[in-house]
Amino acid sequence: MKQVEFFFDVGSPYSYLAYHQLPKIAQAKGADIVWRPMLLGGVFQATGNSSPATIPAKGRYSNVDLERWAKHFGVPIQQNPHFPINTLQLMRGAVGMQLRSDAEFHRYLAAIFSAMFEHPRNLGDLQELAAVLEAAGISPALMLELVQDDRIKQTLRKTTEEAVARGVFGAPTFFVGDEMFWGQDRLHFVEAALA
Template sequence: MSKTVEFFFDLGSPATYLAYTQLPKICAQTDSQLIYTPMLLGGVFKATGNASPATIPAKGRYMFQDLDRYAKRYGVPLKFTADFPINTLMLMRAVMGMQLRHPERFLTFIDCLFHALWVEGRNLNDPATVAAVLTQNGFDPNEVLALTTDEEVKATLKDNTEKAVQRGVFGAPSMFVGDQMFFGQDRLDFILEALS
């Protein structure tokens, strides 16, 4: 049986962005498959009673410093939008829609959104900014918007979120190797061990 990492993610999490920059390398190194599973972090928080660390002043300050340390360690840029945290409902429906309807363009799609949000620090809460980012990356904003109202897309995202909670997920990123759950981008060394 081939080794897999299930990656439960939401674009709006900076720790998820950092994990996203490293997981493909870990999977390549261990000859493992990376399975991207979009979920809605707001839905996870609501179901579990959890909240963003950014909402707790002391924890938030520490988190920003720690994420910056990890970005430097990984050699990747990390820039926060002034509008952080953002509501990712429409973005994650678009991500889910792209995975369901246009899987061949899925990775390019999430690449452009992660880059706009966490490398360029663009405000993806703003529909005009999202449309500009999509256009610049060869996507039709109207086609993407249509995906966000697709009933199957909405139901699948909701289902992914509910399944994540049932498996013990309380935040993002959450990764599974078999039945083992790993929470946070600072647990990637344990994922590497589990795959090796």
């Protein structure tokens, strides 16, 4: 079975766009997606990279670019006024849900991505996060338990280190075999590699 690895962070708007597009591509090409939640902040730290938002002109351009891509993909997007949000707990949550079950993982991702980029909420605020989780049928108490679990912390750390070791410097990043593709604007190359 063909597969594509998807390294992402829920704080990355371009990961959000890829999250909506990649499943369509994988399905059309008969490929599996290997979901690889990583900590983008850790990747930035290890590689000396930084968010486009840290450069004012690039940040302004990125907002226009995101709207163009969202329109191109037919996906809703809104700027989250609470940015930047530290995604450490959110990404530990993603790893924890993934270790529990596919269904819970995908329900979690849908809720978090939506609250980040469709109906922006302050996910750095624990009460806001709890409300988003509850609305998605996910127990906030379970989330709290997961983000404190050492195995989950280690798994996120290892995936982030593996990403850096394999050349990842930003999100989203895809691998088809050893071939790396960075950015939702390279999805046509991912599609070609899967063909």
